[in-house]
Amino acid sequence: MKKKNENSRPRRFEKWVVKGSAALDRHLMRELEAGVGEKPFESERIVRREEHREEMRARAWLNERLIYIKLHERMRTKGERRIHAVYMLLATFAVILIIGALLYTVSQMPPSGSPDAPAFNTVAERYIENGLEETGAVNIVAGMILDYRAFDTLGESNVLFLAICSVLLLLRVKLDRKGGVVEGPPGSGEDDLRYEPQDDMILQNLADVLVPFILLLGLYIVFNGHLSPGGGFSGGAVMGAGLILYVNAHGYSGTRRFRLFSYGMFRWATFAALAFYAMSKCYSFFTGANHLKSIVGTGTAGSIFSAGLILPLNICVGFVVAFTMYGFYTLFRKGDF
Amino acid sequence: MLWWQNLPFFSIMLCIFSAAVCSVLPRRAARVWAPSVTGIILVMSVLLTAQVRSCGNSFVFTMGHFPAPWGNEIRAGLLEAVAACVFFAIMLLSVIAGGEHLSEDIMPDKQNLYCVTLCLAGAALLVMIYTNDLFTAYVFLEIMTLGACSLIMAQSRGRTLLAATRYMILNLLGSGLFLMGLVLMYGITGHLLMEPLREYIDTVLLKDGLSAPFCMSVALMSTGLAVKSGLFPFHTWLPDSYTYGTPSSAAILSSLVCKGYIFLLIKIFLRVIGMETVRRTGICNVLFVLGAGGILMGSLTAIQQKDIRRMISFSSVAQIGYIYMGIGLGSELGMIGAIFQIFAHGVAKSMLFLSAAGLSRVSGGSGLFHDLRGAGYRCPAAGAAFTVGAFSMTGIPFFGGFIVKVLLSEAAMLAGTFRMTAALLLLAVSAVLNTLYFLKTVITLYRAQDEPAAQGAHVSSAFKWGMCCFIALNMTLGIFSQPVVTAIRMGLSMFD
Numbered sequence: 001m002k003k004k005n006e007n008s009r010p011r012r013f014e015k016w017v018v019k020g021s022a023a024l025d026r027h028l029m030r031e032l033e034a035g036v037g038e039k040p041f042e043s044e045r046i047v048r049r050e051e052h053r054e055e056m057r058a059r060a061w062l063n064e065r066l067i068y069i070k071l072h073e074r075m076r077t078k079g080e081r082r083i084h085a086v087y088m089l090l091a092t093f094a095v096i097l098i099i100g101a102l103l104y105t106v107s108q109m110p111p112s113g114s115p116d117a118p119a120f121n122t123v124a125e126r127y128i129e130n131g132l133e134e135t136g137a138v139n140i141v142a143g144m145i146l147d148y149r150a151f152d153t154l155g156e157s158n159v160l161f162l163a164i165c166s167v168l169l170l171l172r173v174k175l176d177r178k179g180g181v182v183e184g185p186p187g188s189g190e191d192d193l194r195y196e197p198q199d200d201m202i203l204q205n206l207a208d209v210l211v212p213f214i215l216l217l218g219l220y221i222v223f224n225g226h227l228s229p230g231g232g233f234s235g236g237a238v239m240g241a242g243l244i245l246y247v248n249a250h251g252y253s254g255t256r257r258f259r260l261f262s263y264g265m266f267r268w269a270t271f272a273a274l275a276f277y278a279m280s281k282c283y284s285f286f287t288g289a290n291h292l293k294s295i296v297g298t299g300t301a302g303s304i305f306s307a308g309l310i311l312p313l314n315i316c317v318g319f320v321v322a323f324t325m326y327g328f329y330t331l332f333r334k335g336d337f
Numbered sequence: 338m339l340w341w342q343n344l345p346f347f348s349i350m351l352c353i354f355s356a357a358v359c360s361v362l363p364r365r366a367a368r369v370w371a372p373s374v375t376g377i378i379l380v381m382s383v384l385l386t387a388q389v390r391s392c393g394n395s396f397v398f399t400m401g402h403f404p405a406p407w408g409n410e411i412r413a414g415l416l417e418a419v420a421a422c423v424f425f426a427i428m429l430l431s432v433i434a435g436g437e438h439l440s441e442d443i444m445p446d447k448q449n450l451y452c453v454t455l456c457l458a459g460a461a462l463l464v465m466i467y468t469n470d471l472f473t474a475y476v477f478l479e480i481m482t483l484g485a486c487s488l489i490m491a492q493s494r495g496r497t498l499l500a501a502t503r504y505m506i507l508n509l510l511g512s513g514l515f516l517m518g519l520v521l522m523y524g525i526t527g528h529l530l531m532e533p534l535r536e537y538i539d540t541v542l543l544k545d546g547l548s549a550p551f552c553m554s555v556a557l558m559s560t561g562l563a564v565k566s567g568l569f570p571f572h573t574w575l576p577d578s579y580t581y582g583t584p585s586s587a588a589i590l591s592s593l594v595c596k597g598y599i600f601l602l603i604k605i606f607l608r609v610i611g612m613e614t615v616r617r618t619g620i621c622n623v624l625f626v627l628g629a630g631g632i633l634m635g636s637l638t639a640i641q642q643k644d645i646r647r648m649i650s651f652s653s654v655a656q657i658g659y660i661y662m663g664i665g666l667g668s669e670l671g672m673i674g675a676i677f678q679i680f681a682h683g684v685a686k687s688m689l690f691l692s693a694a695g696l697s698r699v700s701g702g703s704g705l706f707h708d709l710r711g712a713g714y715r716c717p718a719a720g721a722a723f724t725v726g727a728f729s730m731t732g733i734p735f736f737g738g739f740i741v742k743v744l745l746s747e748a749a750m751l752a753g754t755f756r757m758t759a760a761l762l763l764l765a766v767s768a769v770l771n772t773l774y775f776l777k778t779v780i781t782l783y784r785a786q787d788e789p790a791a792q793g794a795h796v797s798s799a800f801k802w803g804m805c806c807f808i809a810l811n812m813t814l815g816i817f818s819q820p821v822v823t824a825i826r827m828g829l830s831m832f833d
Contacts, residue, residue, distance in 0.1 A: 032645070036384070043487040048444060050545060101553065102553070105521065105553040107547050108548060108549045108550050109524050109525065109527065109550050110520070110524065116514075116529035117524075117527070118524075118525055118537075118541075119523065119524065119527040120527070121406075121528075122406060123406045123527065123528065124527075125541075126407055127407070129702055130493050134402075136405075147401065147402075147410050148401070148403050148407055148408050149408065149472075150469075151400040151401070151409035151470075151473055152409060152472055154353065154474050154479055155464070155473065155476035155479075155480060156476055158353060158356070158460070158480060159476065159479050159480055159483065160456060161356070161357070161360075161453075162356075162457050162480055162483045162487070164455065165360065165450050165453050165454060165487065166454070166483055166486065166490075167488035168447075168450055169447050169450045169451070169454070169487050169490065169491055169493075170490055170493065170498075174446055184761075200507070202719075235454060256577070267360055267361050270357075270360065271357050271358070271361045272358055274357035275357045275358070276355075278353050278354045278357065279354070282350045282354070284401060285346060285350075285399075285400045285401055286343070286346070287402075288399055288400070288401040288408075289338060289343070289346065289398050289399045289400070289401075290338050290343070290403035291338070294402070321468060
């Protein structure tokens with residue numbers, strides 16, 4: 001128990017503060033004397049692996065170079081070069097023409113912000129004047145996107161869902177428990193965090209302090225979305241950013257300690273959020289179109305449990321957005337959660 | 338509200354919900370779930386068609402508690418219902434007939450993601466058919482773009498990735514142009530739903546002639562959708578993405594995704610802007626000329642191809658040219674021809690892609706013409722399907738393509754001397770060109786082979802049954818075309 005405490009991060013940090021940089025210098029000197037500087041890896045196996053990778057990378061680079069040369073060889077004849085030049089000229093001309101036409105169009109538009117602009121009509125009027133009464137949301141924007149025009153927002157959250165599914169389709173490689181590639185092309189599944197400085201103490205300690213607050217702020221934006229500016233999309237983005245910061249500081253072993261961050265968990269959480277979203281909106285649309293009485297009331301305006309479905313929908317959207325952002329990050333970095 | 342008026346709404350929500358379900362289902366269950374949902378939606382659309390036909394009126398379904406200018410709406414008439422029927426029949430058959438290729442081409446743990454994509458693409462297609470709101474159309478257009486992109490790259494090889502990248506770049510350009518047009522339209526009218534928009538345009542906007550922002554907005558929206566549907570100068574993304582994707586994806590992309598965009602364009606022209614106004618802006622002429630260019634260039638390039646699927650892809654460029662030529666004629670008859678072409682081409686092209694995949698499967702996986710000699714004997718179902726598709730594309734009587742040509746030439750006769758001459762000349766030239774490359778391929782398929790080909794590869798019974806259903810669908814559309822044309826005419830009259 002004591003030994004474990006000795007090496008824990010707060011203890012190390014304390015030692016570092018108390019003993020000052022002299023301890024670090026001594027550590028460095030010891031490492032230099034032991035010859036670590038010349039041979040950064042302890043085992044021969046790792047050295048060989050690195051060399052092999054380097055070789056593969058060089059070969060891939062050479063291949064790319066060859067393809068590039070091959071592609072550009074095609075343009076070497078005089079006639080083709082001339083055609084290319086004419087093409088570029090025409091393209092430039094077309095682009096300038098389009099820019100001119102668009103600028104002219106904009107100059108003919110009704111001035112923005114003018115009270116006579118056609119956009120200030122009965123539509124906006126009802127959103128502003130009756131929004132609170134009809135949707136129960138103090139934040140008119142939340143009322144608009146999650147009640148008046150909820151179908152569009154359902155589409156938007158499905159855009160995000162489809163985006164993460166596409167990235168999974170493209171980039172996911174199946175990893176086993178130890179992080180080895182089960183299936184997928186060679187070289188995939190490499191965790192590129194390995195190439196970055198490990199255990200950066202400043203980043204880790206800052207992240208430890210900041211991440212809880214960032215997550216809390218995200219949750220606040222989500223849960224308060226119907227009362228103050230914010231909502232599922234912005235709150236989810238904040239939460240996603242917090243998670244990404246934590247991964248950067250502590251590596252995947254840090255996040256994997258929570259069972260929350262696994263592929264299975266991700267699938268079920270996204271499914272739950274989207275299925276609830278679709279079902280609840282299905283009920284709301286159905287009752288609305290058939291002029292039935294909906295059991296969802298608007299509640300007292302201003303209290304946290306008000307505005308009918310807007311709060312739960314904000315939570316669903318928030319989760320989908322946070323998971324999508326975190327998922328994008330990990331998939332682009334190593335191909336799995 | 339009558340019970341059947343809920344059908345379009347339920348079919349959309351079913352698609353969206355089953356996309357979420359597919360993401361957690363195990364692989365086999367998802368592979369069963371997605372086609373069954375497609376089948377259920379097909380049944381619902383058939384029911385809807387019957388009901389709308391007997392009732393004779395279109396109807397509006399409010400998505401939520403708020404009516405027209407405030408909340409979202411969908412709308413269904415006879416044309417929408419028929420389109421949903423045809424599209425989902427194609428989708429169901431494509432997924433079933435291409436099932437074997439799907440299992441081989443896509444990694445096992447990614448097959449349920451493919452099903453997710455399929456369901457969401459279906460939802461986007463339905464929304465584009467039924468929507469009564471321009472912004473909803475844009476949101477689901479995005480879903481369609483992303484979905485189509487992942488349908489292409491589901492089979493992760495070098496060529497498919499390149500094709501998907503190309504597809505993504507040009508289609509995002511198209512989406513961007515459409516969005517810009519939409520923003521301009523909102524800026525000058527303040528409405529997004531189709532009916533208030535039409536009313537505002539007719540009563541206020543057109544009082545003092547066509548304004549520059551209005552024309553620009555119409556032009557941007559048409560260009561955006563034309564880029565996305567592969568009209569002639571913007572067709573460069575098309576051949577690669579149709580050739581290298583898995584066969585089901587190619588079939589769905591060519592017959593449904595492109596056609597969804599064109600259907601939306603027709604809806605915007607007829608319901609938002611009004612055909613009379615579109616003619617006045619001169620966009621019809623541009624579409625006519627580009628369509629004509631597509632017909633010529635598509636066919637000429639198709640003749641040069643050595644790979645069967647690449648040839649079919651370039652023939653798609655030509656066939657999409659027909660659709661835009663029909664729209665460009667600017668008359669009701671031309672529009673009927675264009676919509677019939679959407680259906681006829683959709684049914685025939687998906688069959689051609691799948692049968693080509695079957696034919697190359699029994700020829701050692703090669704799609705080159707000299708390897709395909711005698712493939713029609715090795716896989717009779719695919720050979721027959723390809724022949725039927727080729728007949729339809731060349732416009733032989735009793736097949737769908739013939740009806741299109743009759744409708745288009747009838748429309749051309751009434752369109753003034755210059756357009757008549759141009760359209761009839763084009764139809765003549767393209768008939769010759771189509772015959773050249775399609776019948777050449779059919780003859781290749783039934784040539785006696787010099788040496789016995791590589792044996793071993795067989796096609797599954799699902800593929801054979803799928804091909805039979807496709808042939809039946811094509812023949813039905815060609816022989817009993819009159820009810821379909823009447824339905825299209827009725828549906829168009831319900832648009833106003």
